[in-house]
Amino acid sequence: MNSRVKQIIKVGIIVLIIVLLGMILTHCANTTDTKSAKSDKTVEKSKKKANAKKPGKNKATDVDKASDQEEKKEETSKTDSSNKSNSSESKKDNPGSTATNSNKENTGTPSKSSNNSSNNSGSSKPSNNSGSNSNSSKPAEHTHNWVAQYKTVNVPEKGHNEQVLVQAAYDEQVPITEMKEFSICNQCGADITGDPWGHLEQSAVNGGNCGGYHSEWREVVTGYKTVHHEAVYETRYVVDSAATTKQELTGYKCSGCGKTRSN
Structure with missing residues (x-):
């Protein structure tokens, strides 16, 4: 029992020590934060006082701001003049409208340029692009x-x-033939048709040697007939x-x- 009580007392003492250390650390952190905030405030106050003591620098910043405003005015005047020149180019086909626009541009631009010169001691110049564009000649038409x-x-x-x-019509004389028997001497080949024996006797009288004959059938023309041929x-x-x-x-x-x- 005594040993347990001693252990409990030791644990309680350790817990108390830890709690005290935590409270001390948090107090130290809060004090450092308040000190840093006070130091920042003092630095800002010192800067403001330093700026208030130097009026020359403030004037320089004011001049810079004025010059920036004047440059913006010059840019707006240039954009207005370019827009007007574009409108004049788009109205080339109507000479009356271009004349009125050019008059308006000529009357409007000097006032802007005078204002800019008064603000910036004549640094800006009025643009004359509209006049040159309006006087430009039309492109030649393609033929x-x-x-x-x-x-x-x-x-x-x-x-x-x-x-x-191919062939003209014509008449042809076609012969008419028939086969006839002829008596032919065997020795001299003479035609002895009709009197073969007389030829043989006459040959013997004249000292010839005709002693016989034979018969031959020959085609003989007996007449002609006309055959007509048509044209081809x-x-x-x-x-x-x-x-x-x-x-x-x-x-x-x-x-x-x-x-x-x-x-």
């Missing part, structure tokens, strides 16, 4: 140079079929015009801009 365009077209051959005379024709292709080529007009093309148009 087309039309060049004829052609294409090659094949023309086929042309022709027709016709009957061409054949179909032939006759060329009227040979195949060729020709140039056909397709349109026109500008040699400058390349624009095309039809016939």
